[in-house]
Amino acid sequence: MNKFDEIIERRGTGSVKYDGLEMLYGDADLLPMWVADMDFKVPEEVTKALVERAQHGVFGYTLPDPNHTIAPVEWHEKRNSISYDRESIFFTSSVLCSLNLMIVGLTEEDDTVMMSMPTYGPFVKVPTGAKRNWVGSSLVKSESTYNYDFEEFEKQLIENDVKLYILCNPHNPTGRVWLEEEIERVLEICHKHNVIVISDEVHSDLIMPGHSFTPAMKVARKLGYSEEIVILTAPTKTFNMAGLQVSYYIVENEEYKVKINEAKDYTHVSDLLNSFSYVAMKAAYEHGSDYVDELTSYIYSNYLYMKEVLADKCEFVKVTDLQATYLTWLDVSSLGISEENLRVQLVKSGLAVETSQDFFEINDVCIRINLACPRSVIKEGITRLVSALNELR
Numbered sequence: 001m002n003k004f005d006e007i008i009e010r011r012g013t014g015s016v017k018y019d020g021l022e023m024l025y026g027d028a029d030l031l032p033m034w035v036a037d038m039d040f041k042v043p044e045e046v047t048k049a050l051v052e053r054a055q056h057g058v059f060g061y062t063l064p065d066p067n068h069t070i071a072p073v074e075w076h077e078k079r080n081s082i083s084y085d086r087e088s089i090f091f092t093s094s095v096l097c098s099l100n101l102m103i104v105g106l107t108e109e110d111d112t113v114m115m116s117m118p119t120y121g122p123f124v125k126v127p128t129g130a131k132r133n134w135v136g137s138s139l140v141k142s143e144s145t146y147n148y149d150f151e152e153f154e155k156q157l158i159e160n161d162v163k164l165y166i167l168c169n170p171h172n173p174t175g176r177v178w179l180e181e182e183i184e185r186v187l188e189i190c191h192k193h194n195v196i197v198i199s200d201e202v203h204s205d206l207i208m209p210g211h212s213f214t215p216a217m218k219v220a221r222k223l224g225y226s227e228e229i230v231i232l233t234a235p236t237k238t239f240n241m242a243g244l245q246v247s248y249y250i251v252e253n254e255e256y257k258v259k260i261n262e263a264k265d266y267t268h269v270s271d272l273l274n275s276f277s278y279v280a281m282k283a284a285y286e287h288g289s290d291y292v293d294e295l296t297s298y299i300y301s302n303y304l305y306m307k308e309v310l311a312d313k314c315e316f317v318k319v320t321d322l323q324a325t326y327l328t329w330l331d332v333s334s335l336g337i338s339e340e341n342l343r344v345q346l347v348k349s350g351l352a353v354e355t356s357q358d359f360f361e362i363n364d365v366c367i368r369i370n371l372a373c374p375r376s377v378i379k380e381g382i383t384r385l386v387s388a389l390n391e392l393r
């Protein structure tokens, strides 16, 4: 048996994915394939390190000590062939917390922030919450993937006087891994118009066969723009430890560092994380390489299984190529139904998933499915999906 086949009861653990179902979908018994966390255990070494830390018994304010901060540096060197300086890495409890810091620290009220559509919802909600404007630049859909329209992208930057662009690398929800030349074009255009780039790379460890991840900082350094970009990332998606809350941003520009630090002071965002987060991160990065490879291959098999069933039973569904992440994006526009009907039917068929409106997608009717669960759960989930879609035919 593959270790990822194990069914782990998560109900009653305060799991947002399970225990939040009643509140969010009105039915606690749905099969949850929505929020981006996994139904898998962390690598054994992470649990062991946490137990050891727990046994110490004292949990006062905790700093990232050098012993901890070397782990991400070594991880990125090994997995992504990029060297980050430890002095450029700063910790926060979550990627969105870092994003908020970038927005309040590096832009002014009423400035405009841009992201590519469809988009992870908080990329809109964080700037608007901070009284910034937002504008979406649409990605263009081809048969089974999404691409930039660079002319449109530049036009939007100019017309809206954009100050900061959020690059989602790889992209949630389309699962797209951007190629080096695409990142290059994005950075060139942003440089030309004085736009700061924030590259959210939280999904960059889960890259599917046949694809490879390009860190935006690598491209920025090549172009001489490393001072115009900030990287946000974390081990939390990769190792399923969002509940432990650890993330970091990488910034090489000294002036940005000062501005972000000022924002830290008045937002009270601190790198004094909980006593377990650094320990978990260190253990995951030090021991988790094989885990990530096995996990990626398991997720990809889930994807292939889903694709095969849909091709057989719901051929009208357009399945977007899964290049990265465990989130797959299905276009069901050809059904010609309203998104509201779709949402009602999905719940009726026992499934909790997210759809277009959660990603500010207004042209197509799409469903995002979280594939990070045991194969038997995927089988049940896809059976429910097929039944929902066939009801709507």
Ligand SMILES: Cc1ncc(COP(=O)(O)O)c(C=O)c1O
Pocket (backbone or CB within 6 Å): 036, 093, 094, 095, 096, 097, 120, 168, 172, 200, 202, 203, 234, 236, 242, 247
């Ligand atoms: C692209 C992206 N960024 C950030 C987050 C949230 O990360 P965090 O929980 O660390 O704020 C998610 C979660 O799904 C995500 O998909």
